[in-house]
Every structure is written in structure tokens, then in C-alpha cells.
Amino acid sequence: MTEPSPIEAKIDVVSSLQAPPIPGSEMMTIVVTSPAGCPGTPPHRHSGPAFGYVIEGEVRFELEGEPVRVVKAGETFWEPGGDTIHYQDGNNLDDAETKFVVMMFGVPGEPMLTLVSAEELEERRPRRYPTPATS
DSSP: OOOTTSSSSOOOOOOOOOOOOOOOOEEEEEEEOOOOTTSOOOOOOEESSOOOOOOOOEEEEEEEESSEEEEETTTTEEEEEEEEEEEEEEOSSSSOOEEEEEEEOTTTSSSEEEEEOOHHHHGGGGGGGOOOTTO
């Protein structure tokens, strides 16, 4: 790529991934702003895949079968949606706000986000990545 002139936009690729085909899907883009220490949304799932970008702060991110990770400002996250449980999306900082953008694809007519019951969480406990808090 050549150096941009002062009036051209500069494009930086943050991440690239192979997305599943999503014919007939609905798409929604949201901005989530979490105050310091916010635990985030309780365990849930999305009807389709979601792709996110952290604008500021840090997000504690955990999907079923994967270890908890911290996604920092300038980094991205991906989740497949469907049956996969999204356990954590809380603010990892106790002293600052966190803000992230999420583009979600979903099944038309179905909610983009559905909370998971305590009974289902217990039933699927073996699928969660083992940590001291979940073992």
C-alpha cells in the first residue's frame, strides 16, 4: 500500500476472518458502554454470529469451551452464535469505562440475545472451560 496523501483515508486492517454464509439474516450494530466494574450481560446466546471491536477499556470475554480472555481497546472478538453460550462480556477495569461496538447477525423474528437459564448452565457445566470459579 502506498502512503496516503493528506486528504486520503488511512485504512488499517484490525482483523480478518472467514464468516459463515448468512442468507436472509438480520443485522444489528450496537455500542455497549459499561461503567467501571460492570459485570456485563448474564450468560446468554445470540441467534447468529457476532463480531466486536473494543473502542476503549477492556472486556472480559468468555465463550463456552474457551478460556476467559481480556480484549483490549483496538482488539476484536468473534463469536459464532447459535447454541454457543457467551458467559462473560463485562468491563475488566474497576476504575474506567469500557466501550465496544458489536455487529450481530441474527434470525429474522428471533431476539438477537437470549439469556440462559440457571438449569441449562448447570446442565452444560462440563462444556465450560475449567477455571477455579467453574471447577
